[in-house]
Amino acid sequence: MNFFKLFFASCLGTVVAFVVIIFLSIAMLAGLSTDSQVSIGEKSVLHLNLEAPITELEMEDALAEIIPGTGNQSYGLLQLKEAIQHAETDPNIEGIYLNTSYLMTGTASIQELRNSLIDFKKSGKWVISYSDFYTEGAYYLATAADKVYMYNEGEVEFNGLTSEVLFFKKMFDKLDIKPEIFRVGDFKSAVEPLIREDLSEENKLQLNSMLNSIYGDMLSGISDARNIPVEKLREISDKMLVRSAPDAVTYGLVDSLYYDDEIKDIIRGKLGLEKKATIPFVTYRKYKKSYTSSGSSANEIAVIVADGNIVLGKADQGNVGAETIVQQVRKARNSDRVKAIVLRVNSPGGVFQAGDMMWRELMLATKQKPVIASMGDYAASGGYYIAMVCDTIVAQPTTITGSIGVFGITFDLSKFLDNKIGITSEEVKTGEIGEMLSVAHTMTDVEKSIMQKSVDEIYETFTSKAAAGRGMTQDNIKKIASGRVWTGTQAKGNGLADVIGGFDDAVKIAASKAGVEDYKLRYYPQPRPFIERLMNNWEEDNTRSAIRSELGVYYPMYEEWQKVKTLQGVQARMGVEFKVK
Template sequence: MRFFKTFLAALLAFIVFTGLCFLVLLMIIGRAISREPVTISPNAVLVMKTSQAFNEQKVVNPVASFMGDESSEIPGLFQAVRLIQHAATDDNIKGIYLKVDGSGNGFAGTEELRNAILRFRKSGKFVYAYGEVMSQQGYYLASAADKVFLNPKGGIDFSGFSTQVTFLKGTLEKLEIQPEIFYCGKFKSATEPLRETQMTEANRVQTHQFLGQLYGNYLHGIAQARRLDTATLHGYANENLVRESSDALKYKLVDALKYDDEVVSELKNKTGVKSDEDLNLVSFLKYNSAVTLSNGTSENKIAVIYAQGDIISGESEKQTTIASEDYIYSIRKAREDKKVKAILFRVNSGGGSALASEVIWRELSLAKKVKPVVVSMGDFAASGGYYISCMADSIFAQPNTLTGSIGVFGIMFNMENFFKNKLGVTFDGVKTAPYADLGTMSRPLNDVEKRFIQDGVDSIYASFKSRVVAGRKLDAAVVDSIAQGRVWSGTDALKLGLVDRIGGLNEALNCAARLAKVSDYRMVEYPEVKDKLFRLLKNVGGEVQESMVKREMGVNYDLYQQLKAIQHIPGDIQAKLPFIYKF
């Protein structure tokens, strides 16, 4: 009897707990449904943080959405650009206040935002920027403002660009792990961290070239905005002259040294707000919640397909992964929709699986036969990212896009000595054919097997180059000379014929409309963003885990991601950048 009482009490408690959870869920959903729309009151100043990161496509946080948090949706990059454009014609927005620290975006993404701010200024509205400690990319964005203010005790990093590669060869030797590497292209540096202890001369040459191009574009933009010359700016960095906030003022990188309250006073004066009244500051994410951007109402459609992240085979729930099956579906849907008159394919990828790249290339080629396909390149459209771009009718890149890297590689690992000498593990087995265990990590490859794999790499490299020859209408010898795995800046890529125009998403969209011969159209975006509740149930655990790892590892998170990516390389020939460059 006592057992049944305990059982019934536990059952009742479980039912009550489940019921309460259900009621809470209903309350959250009800709150989300009944939430009043966000409105912007007059005489507002739009606040943008330079550290805000924008993916290519909007990111919806299902938990924050249900709780009514204004950060429930972070707009995509193009959406952010269009919001700035909208603010220029919004009577309630009087100007933009840039809060400057770091930069959440890459070079080309920052260029898109900076150009949007420069266009905003043409409306006659003001842009003020203020920061305590400004990173180089943060300052580049800030330099587009009418006035730049710096904290009197703060500073600006104006030291020039550098990049550093982490080499793992010595670590692998200590662990007695032998990488077996196959690649095509003397500049294809993706495998260098595993086979060298420092940069090869070829890699040093190419990195020096594109880094110089990126830095030149950086100095040129600042020089134009601050009415200085690039040689002078270069001298500031070479001599490390900008060490204190007073130096930044002395050398005209900023307009005044002010504290936050003094900047607020400047904003009040600019907007006519009395000193004892509150300034109407509107965060960028709140403005995103308040504004409904029109994608048009025409029956004619232009499909914008966002492709960001590593290229892989199969499917993926991650927005920052280009999974071949998902993109076949999106491209085919746009191709078969007769109301879609053109496709704008936005690529921000350092590459990945060569086979997945070929599959996506094929689907885009089929689409190109029936309607125009225009590519807009983001921070990266290199290796596999260039593979899936090269067939387009027209290709747009920013001057600081990294592209090209036409080359492939494959990696396998011989871990026989690691298992035997470090762990005491040995292997033995039986096979029915000489190469049945080709690819096993328990023994080294023999010479015949190495030839098989190198032949496969060579074949895929030849196919890659042939796609570029056909897509870019270049001579095979020319493509071979600019391929070899070499990374190019957007500026150099234009000269070489790898891209057609320097420009961003707006310019690429206008081009797609011209090629389709439509003046009135509406935008439709792919891949379709999953339903909020679906994402809440399916992805919240993974998102929380990734966020926790990122927070704990801090600046080491990028290295963790690089090491993690190596796990997926063996057994699949890659068309990929060495790693994502950081400057």
């Protein structure tokens, strides 16, 4: 009997190993095929169907490369801009067909894409936008097109911007959880959802200021594109006059209403095709394989991308790892072929110490070559900390920046553990001060004073370095600090930014300061090898699936707690995640 058990076990092991080998072989071939160049036929139309999240650089999801539509796919903002720029001079591309409904990105990223589409039209080529539904942000992007069309029964969301904040104080009170808060400044609102039931007056002030500044910039762009006065657009928006598809045409937001087949006929007409001919659409993911992004120049401008929350250690999806960025900056500053560095920042901040490590390496780089900061949707708190050392700061009008301030949080779970689930603890220590950040006991007055003093000292460090970087006195910096958040337009006015512009402007400034006209761009951190990405994605998915299976309906709570845990300790982080809606 044991013989047969061993025999069948060996057979099963062989089959499993054989399947794994086949899968890895297919994956390797797929990885090689993703790099193969494709050709584009004449009279093609670049189809931009922006249905996935837009991040600074595309997410490294190997499974999605093998099986399109699976995994965590995203569009890289910088790669999208590069594709549009290449299509501008590509003789095989006649125009762009833009589909936008729900844009999963921020206003500054939308502005970057919008500017690229406007530049594309200067070549004499056309852009057509069509959708069954336009959100506020999607419509803003669509107005860069020559014609804005919509489905006959579609909708345009055009009633202004909102920012909604959720508060957790009552939940913590019911659970006997007490957040211990340490902060500097009236505007450091990151902690408000934990200790208040509504917005403070200071937070209302800055949110109203930001909303109106951002919307003003959006309306100005729409006004230029649609030839409608800003005052009229405000009236349409404030009173929500566009409540149906015909209303959108009546008030000039949309050119015409069509069904999908009618739009295709319009495109065929532009291409000179017969009515039933197949339109040679080229998707973005296919088009980006038709050209090489690396030039032949010996001069390089290194674009170092800091996209996500600032953390210690290595970078991964959604996190700016200090160890990774420090290594990349160091390599760039010591490389003879790298003539300048563009730091692309899209971060609301994070762990203060991680930001300070990157600040130091960037400061050393400025002594050797030009370093230019290009701000994306966010460059706030810790995100501003790493930008403020650069020679020139370039921000979009709608960039969310500033938030110069710090805070510290720890959670006292002692009553929750005792009263709710019957767990108690006792601490044995060798001195007066024990484990300060333990959730199992209430902090003493001495421990609280130590924590607050640490936050105060870090705030002094932040403001003194900001003053040095911006050529201002520390007192003047403090007048616009205290954790207050500003738009790019406001930051230019108060001295926190130098230039209103986009990524392309930052690159031009870097090249000019470096004295080079012939150069190539290279983005860092570079993608990991295909097999490494595949195995990493596989491991992460398995871990996530195991936790989800074990926790069941409580898994969403686990995810939220993982986010809350990142707030513990001293943070240089923006308070409110701002989204256009």
